Amino acid sequence: MSNIINYTRLTTSEKQSDRFLTCQVYEPLEIEQKELGNIYSHVEILNPWFPNSQIGQTIINTVIREYYRGTNTSLLVNFESAIKKANETLAQIAQSGETDWIGKLNSILILISDKDLHLSQTGTSQAYLYRATKINHITEGLSANDKPHPLKTFNNLISGTLQEDDRVIVANSAFYEIISASELKNIINSFPPAIAAMECAKILRKNRILNANAIFLQVTTKETLANLPPDQKIETIYLDQAGFSPLWTIRSIVSSHIIPGLKRTFGGLGRLLATGGKKLSPKIKRTWKVTGTWSKKALRRANNLGQKSLDKIEQNIKKQDTEIEYLDQNTIKQSQSAEDIKPDSKSYHDGSEPAGTRVNVGLHKIKNKTKKFFIRLGIHPKITSKWVLRVGLILIFISIITVISAVAVRLNSKKNQNISVNLQNLQSQFQDAKDAEVNDKSRAIQLFRSIISDSANLGRTKYADQAQNIAGNSRVEINKLTDTTELKAYSSAKIKGVTLATIGQEKNFATTSNSDIFTKIKSLNSFDNSGKLKIDPDLYGLIYLPENAEILAANKRSQGEILKSSNLNQSQTIKLPAASAVAEYLDNLYLLNNIKDQIYKITREGNAYGEPTNYLKSPTSVGSSVDLAIDGSVYTLERDGKIQRLSRGSVIETFTIELPFQDQIKSPQKIFTGIDSDSIFIVDAPDNLRIIEISKFGAFKKQYSLSGTNAKYNIYINPDTREIIAAGEDKALSFKI
Structure with a gap:
């Protein structure tokens, strides 16, 4: 039986105010990379989230990119080269003037391939191996006491061989301050990773610790993993989302x-x-x-x-x-x-x-x-034994129901009390935000956004309507303070399972999770599923190709399906390189792969597309890019909200967007621009969705919110016609700027 790693991440869904903290797992999708193993990353920087999120994510991306592009037959050599490259990248960051992170970085990077484990560590984060009844402190003595130096951030690397049913835990010091390695022994050895993470989460919540972070690993077999129930194969447990689980409530009772x-x-x-x-x-x-x-x-x-x-x-x-x-x-x-x-x-x-x-x-x-x-x-006995048994079972059943009912009533009462307190906190916080508008508008904006985020926790309760009203009023206040215009949808169409949408010359198009593709004439309100053709539902891009009035549906299986917009029953399939974003310019395709740090260009030759070629020239990097747009120049949107402008494969300009009241782009998703547009549009979706309009030189113009949407909607913008289509929650909404 082949071995496999069963893992669960214990992390937070919200950013920490005093630090950057994350744990991530990279499992390759490409067959040739799967044989190289998985990379497990834990990074903590004891400084506020921004701009340290860029540094932390850069470490992870660099190690992943450099390891999987390694050419040596030894996985250890390739991993060592990736660690070295991460150190060099950190040195470059320090040379640019960003040095606040030095001495405050705690991280563990692990490569596991089959049963081989390779690990590099820095700072105070620790890793332990639990094998049967023994505990092995893997990272003991690895941290150097020397003065921190960027080039020597990760200056150690150890290797070992895992055995079946070995358990490994990686965590930061905040975790171990509450749960020691010896206390973990019973939890780790008694439960699979998901249940062990849940048990640890309960202990941490009880102690009001939300800045802990851990990865639980177990060496098991595919057969054993397949036999586990779904609730024991959860990959992520959020420490700040306790929730109310009926199964765990019954278990507790x-x-x-x-x-x-x-x-x-x-x-x-x-x-x-x-x-x-x-x-x-x-x-x-x-x-x-x-x-x-x-x-x-x-x-x-x-x-x-x-x-x-x-x-x-x-x-x-x-x-x-x-x-x-x-x-x-x-x-x-x-x-x-x-x-x-x-x-x-x-x-x-x-x-x-x-x-x-x-x-x-x-x-x-x-x-x-x-x-x-x-x-x-x-x-x-005066009566038969059957009657004795029946009476006994009835009494036991009544006793169990009585206990469950009493505990459930108590839990429900306590839950309602907590919900009522949460609503009162929202009301009080809203008044504080209104008061702050006079002297501290930045703080007021922060409070209003916190209200919008917290109000979601009261959904599906009897206070849901009141919480929604407070959140709505908070959005109105934010719009006033940030010069934001709320756009109302002029068209709303129901499409069950809608995933992506795009805008054509005369029609809009949308795809669904059921492999259907819908079309709608812009002047009409409803989409029509006249096309009988089924397309791959696992898409990362749906774009309109204006030169030939075609639609390109790019899927995650390295394929593109091209459909005539006039007849959705005919298509041709082309091979694409692996990518996460796609854009077009004069019918040529540009595909972004930030893992391989490359943009591929595919030229249209008549009715066919040629082979992909590398667009970037060294030392240009797109390792932290999330999307791209083209108007002759290529614009890449970075994870920190910055924009790179490229020409002929080289960076010619990088600019940071200055938003009102020192606001920042927190969760950039997409970027759009066009030949006939003098603007660039950025989709930012931290807690709620917004669209930021800037000039092509980075100057802020305006920002917009889309009524009836949230951060889960997929957005497509035609910058030339200033049209927007938002797909999500079984709806496709059309807007006009």
Whole structure:
């Protein structure tokens, strides 16, 4: 059986105010990379999230990119080269003037390929190996006490071999301050990673620790992993999202209430039986002896019945039935009649009575004498054992329901109380934000955004409408303070499972998770699924090719499906390099692959596309880019919100966008521009979705919010016509700037 790593990340869904903190897992999708193993990264920088998020993510991206592009046959050599490249990148960052992170970086980078583990560490983050009953402190003594130097940030590398069922945990110091390595032993060895992470999360929440971060790893087999239930294969546990889980609530009720109650009940019953047994033991022993004697006599009589006549048998049966009726009227209602016994020549011995009759008579005598004995003792039940069992089960069931109901009522009451407090906090926070508008507009914006984020926690509660009103008022205030215009959709169409949408010359197009493609004439409100063609639903890009009025659907399987916008029933498939974003310029395709740090260009040659060529020239890097747009120049949007402008494969300009009140782009998603547009549009989706319009030199112009959308919507913008289409939540919304 082949080995596989079962892992769970314990992290937070929200950014930490005082530090950059993340743990990530990179599992390659390409077959040739899968053989090289997975990379597990844990990075903590003890400085505010921005701009340290750029540094932390750069470390991770650099190691991943350099390792998988390595050409050496030794995985260790390739990993060592990737670590060295990360150090060089950090040195370049320090030379540019960003030095606040030096001495405040805690990180562990792990490569696991089959059973081989390679690890590099810096700072105070630690890793432990749990093998059977032993604990091995993997990173003990690795941290150097020398003065920090960027080129020597990751200056150690250790390797080892894992065994099946080995457990490894990587975590920061905040985690180990609450849960020590020895305390982890029982949790780690008793549960799979997902359950172990949940148990640790409960301990950390109880201690109000939200700045902990960990990765739980277990070496297992594909067969074992496949047999685990879904709730034990969760890849991410969020420390700041405790939630309310019915399964875990029932588990808690059973473990804390029902099981102890049953133990007390059966413990008392056991003691009662033990005491009664001591008193009844002599009587039972004597009774057993007497019963044995009676049984032997009855069986001997049964064996001698063959010498008696049929009339004698009938008399014995009648007499026996009379005794049975006297002893237990509720059990036997009628005496057996002699006429019921018919001679059977096949079952006679020596031509006398049937053998079955002899045995029945003997057993009846044993049963009668045994019952007489129990009646004399006074312990023969007045009712049948079936009724005793039924009554007992009903009582146990009622007890369990009572306990569960009581605990559920208590939990629900406490939950409602907490929800009410949360609503009051939102109301108080809104008033604080309004007061801050006078003297500290930046703080007011921050408070309003926090309200919008926190109000989502009250969804599906009886206070949901009130929370939504407070969030809506907060958005209005933010729009006023940040010069944001809220756009209303002029068209809303329902499309079940919609994933992506794009804008053509006369029509809009949308794809769904069911492999369908829809089209809509712009002047109409509804989409039509007239195309019978099915396309791959796992797409990362859907763009319009204006030169030939075609649609390109780029999927994650390195393929592109090209459809005529006038006839969605015909398509051709082209091979594409692996990428995460695609753009077009004069029908030529440009594809971004930030892992391989490259932009590929594919030129249109008649009705066909040629082979991809590398667009970038060294030392240009797009390792931290998330999207690209083209108007003749190529613009790349970086994770930190900066924009690179490239020409002929080289960077000619990099600019940072200055937003009102020192606001920052927090979660950049997409970038759009065009030949006939003098603007660049950026989609930013931190807590709620917004569109930022800037000049092509980086000067801020305006920003927009889209009514009825949220950060989960996929956005496409036609910068030349200033049209927007938003796809999400089974809807496609159209806007006009």
